[in-house]
Amino acid sequence: MTPEASLSAGGSDLLDGLPDAVIVAGDDGLVRYTNAAVTTLLGYDPDALRGRPLTDLMPERFRSAHDSGFSRFLATGRGELFGVTTRVAALTAAGAEIAVDLTLSRLTPPTPGGAGALGGVVVGVLRDAGPAVLLEHQLQVSRYLTATLRVTAALADAPDAGAAFAGLLPTLCEQLDWDAAVLWQPEDSTGRLTCAGTWHAPGRPAPELDGQSQRLTLSPGEGLAGRVWESHEVTVALDLWTAPNFPRGPAARADGVRTGLAFPVLGGGAVLAVCELFSRDSRAVPPELLAVLAGAGRQIGQFLDRLRAEAQFRALAETLQRSLLPARLPAVPGVQLGSRYRAGGEDVLAGGDTYDVLPLPDGRWMVLIADVCGLGAEAAAVTALTRHTARAVAVAGGAPGQVLAAVNAALLQEDTPGPLRFVTACCLLLDSGTAGADVRLSVAGHPLPMLRTADGSCTEVGTPGRALGITAEVSHPEAAVHLGPGSTLVLYTDGITEARDAAGVQFDETGICATLTAAAGLSAQATADAIDEAVARHRGDRRGAGDDLAVLVLAC
Known part of the structure; x- marks a missing residue:
């Protein structure tokens, strides 16, 4: 039948x-x-x-x-x-x-x-097959979303562009199931693309493709990466062995690599890099994957733009901060000097703490430490005004109290918008000799200097006075202090004493005294380092969690 x-x-x-x-x-x-x-x-x-x-x-x-x-x-x-x-x-x-x-x-x-x-x-x-196709599509979209999230996480953890790219290639390949990758970056001096890195799946090297990629440079429009560089668009080569514009075709054939695609990393309208992904299988490339890679390229470009902006910001901040601090401490006969400074946050343009050591025409030295209320450009402007005014008055022969009075008058004359910018400061005139140094000092709302004598005793010196820039009615009495051999005088800002540990306990003056006792016999710079390290240990080195801090140490 x-x-x-x-x-x-x-x-x-x-x-x-x-x-x-x-x-x-x-x-x-x-x-x-x-x-x-x-x-x-x-x-x-x-x-x-x-x-x-x-x-x-x-x-x-x-x-x-x-x-x-x-x-x-x-x-x-x-x-x-x-x-x-x-x-x-x-x-x-x-x-x-x-x-x-x-x-x-x-x-x-x-x-x-x-x-x-x-x-x-x-x-x-x-x-x-509709339900199965729908499920497969949903799983595919889920994988693409996971890949995007992993790229975001890799970028968030990367401290610089090199680390970002090092994590990018394996993340994309592993999440999207591609076997190898090559990163290209434009070289300004030659106007060509050069290989900046390669990656392959563990245990599945592509030596011919890697080697030729590292030796090759590409012009715009040349090869897979060059076409992306020229077009700014994701480009696919379904068959690398027969592709007419792929110089590494024989290398791909030797390694058994069949399909390739490349996408641009775009920042500021320019191609910052080109990422190539390769597969040993002949595989279709769905539109959703092209969209994911185009989005990843833009995301990476935004990250690189942010890194560049942050680097420029840090350079500006460092330049500005250097202008508000001595490039190096001078050599004062008979007195050792040491200092440490830390900004309160990494995203701060400039801190409000400053110190200065200035030789005077009569052979004495002016020493100043000050703390401006606030952070940023406005605080930096007030800091500069404070330093320049103090220098001018001290060079003209002004006593410490007169220096602080002049700074107060200059601040009150400034008609600046925004919140009140007051200043705390300690100014001293130092007359050094063979038997130590004589100091006359005045304090304006600032922490009193800490003196540790040769016998190990630790006491505050000076008389408290009103902060600067608030009212014209101020008085800053002078105090006389002798620094004998073995004595150490510490000037500091409240970022030292007000540093808190995880329980909220302040470092305060007892922390300074304990550190000075432990640092007996050390140089002035080693003592300043010891205070800075003790504060960091106290607050668990929680950077950005506290105020600026500055410490200036004078030792005889």
């Missing part, structure tokens, strides 16, 4: 109960039978399909390949699609394309060399 006869004898009732569409075709390529499910899947009436060619059920672009493949099957009895399930495109009665999972089998196969000699038929079972 022929297959058609068996269907007529009652087999069709069984097939009509199946949820999957069943199509039977003869060796002439015409439909002999379809079950009822073909209507649900493709919208065709089963009776109307009988006698029509199978090619009516497939998009036109596949029909020629089908004809040649079907003829080969009839001639040889062998077919690539038989016995396996393959996802293909099918054409509905309305002319729409849908994805179906197709399983082919044969009944009474033809004899090789005698096409259709036994009247064989081909049976195709079609199942709607």
Whole structure:
């Protein structure tokens, strides 16, 4: 009995109960039978399909390949699609394309060399792949989202561009399942792209591709990366072995690398880098992946722009801060000097703490430490005014109290917008000799200097006075102090004493005294370092959690 006869004898009732569409075709390529499910899947009436060619059920672009493949099957009895399930495109009665999972089998196969000699038929079972395609698409989108998040995390953890790119290549390849990557960056001096790094999956090196990439330079439009550099767009090469504009084709073939794509890293409208990804498989590149990589390139470019802006900001801050502090401490006869300064936060343009040591015409020295309320450019302007005023008055012969009074007057004359910018300061005149140094000092709302004498005692010196820049009615009494051999005088800002630990306990003056006791016999600079380190330990080195701090040490 022929297959058609068996269907007529009652087999069709069984097939009509199946949820999957069943199509039977003869060796002439015409439909002999379809079950009822073909209507649900493709919208065709089963009776109307009988006698029509199978090619009516497939998009036109596949029909020629089908004809040649079907003829080969009839001639040889062998077919690539038989016995396996393959996802293909099918054409509905309305002319729409849908994805179906197709399983082919044969009944009474033809004899090789005698096409259709036994009247064989081909049976195709079609199942709607839409739900599976949707699920796969959702999983793919989820992977792309995960890759984007991982790139974001890698950038957030990177301290500089080199570290960002070092983490970028493996992150993208591992998350998107690509086998190798090459990073290119433009070189200003040559106007060409040069290789800045390569990566390959663990245990799967691509030595020929890596080596040639490292030796090669590319002009705009040359090769995969050069085309991206020129177009600013993601570019795909589905077959690197035959691509006409891919100089590394032989290297890719030698390593078994088949598919490649590249995307630009864009910043400020320019290509900052080009990232190439490679796969050993011949693979399609969906539009969603192109969009993800284009977005990743923009994201990386924004990160690099931010790094560049931060570097410029830090350079400006360092330049400004240097202008408010001595480039180096001078050598004062008979007195050692040491200092440390730390800004309260990494994103601060300039701190408000400053110190100065200035030689005077009469052989004495002015020493100043000051703390301006606030941070940033406005505080820096007030700091500069304080330093310059103090210097001018001291050089003219002013005593410490007169120096502070002049600074107070200058601050009150400044008509600056914004909050009140007051200043605390301590000014002293130092007269050094062979038996130590004599000091006269005045204090304006500032922490009193700490004196440790040769016998180990630790006391505050000076008389408190009102801060500067608040009112014209100020008084800053002078105090006289002798620094004998073995004595150490510490001037500091409140960032030292007000530094807090995790429990909120301040370092305060007892912390300074304890550090001075432990630092007995050390140089002035070593003592300043010890105080700075003790404060850092006290607050757990929580940078940015405290005020600026400055310390200036005088030792005899």
